[in-house]
Amino acid sequence: EAQVTQNPRYLITVTGKKLTVTCSQNMNHEYMSWYRQDPGLGLRQIYYSMNVEVTDKGDVPEGYKVSRKEKRNFPLILESPSPNQTSLYFCASSLKTAANYGYTFGSGTRLTVV
């Protein structure tokens, strides 16, 4: 089944403890992106990637890192999480061809930083 898989689905952590949220897609998509969703704010783009080793900042990149060492994986790294990073995180991927331009989203990771 074609999908974007995020892990974990739920995570509670403490301030300052490094964590990684994994994202993997099995559709051979070149484009991948991370978002956070907060009540009343919709989704805000954190980072995106156009291909292996090609990444760029979205609207809210502060406090996050990403890497794209292989096409299928696009992990989101929080080196020193803070409570204001408590949010619902989504990973998405796309092939961006004329017939298939939209993004497929993962099911989300709910992160709580205490």
Next chain:
Amino acid sequence: GEDVEQSLFLSVREGDSSVINCTYTDSSSTYLYWYKQEPGAGLQLLTYIFSNMDMKQDQRLTVLLNKKDKHLSLRIADTQTGDSAIYFCAVEYNFNKFYFGSGTKLNVKP
């Protein structure tokens, strides 16, 4: 950054048409999208339109784009209770930068 605005709520009766509106501020968009989010789920792509188009129809969905007024709308014909969800519009720039509206919660009454 870019501002993308949507009204928060819309309530319709089953069988009626729903129209969800979205406005944005930067006219240099490339593609514009509508996504649907059901409780506890990720976003599901409904449809998208290229910025040089005025209209796109896909079964019960009709997207209208007024570039001059920077206004995008999604019309759902014959709305069903299963259409109850949050609908997000998203505007893409430079083929990779996205800005989302805060979502419109559609409530369909039987």
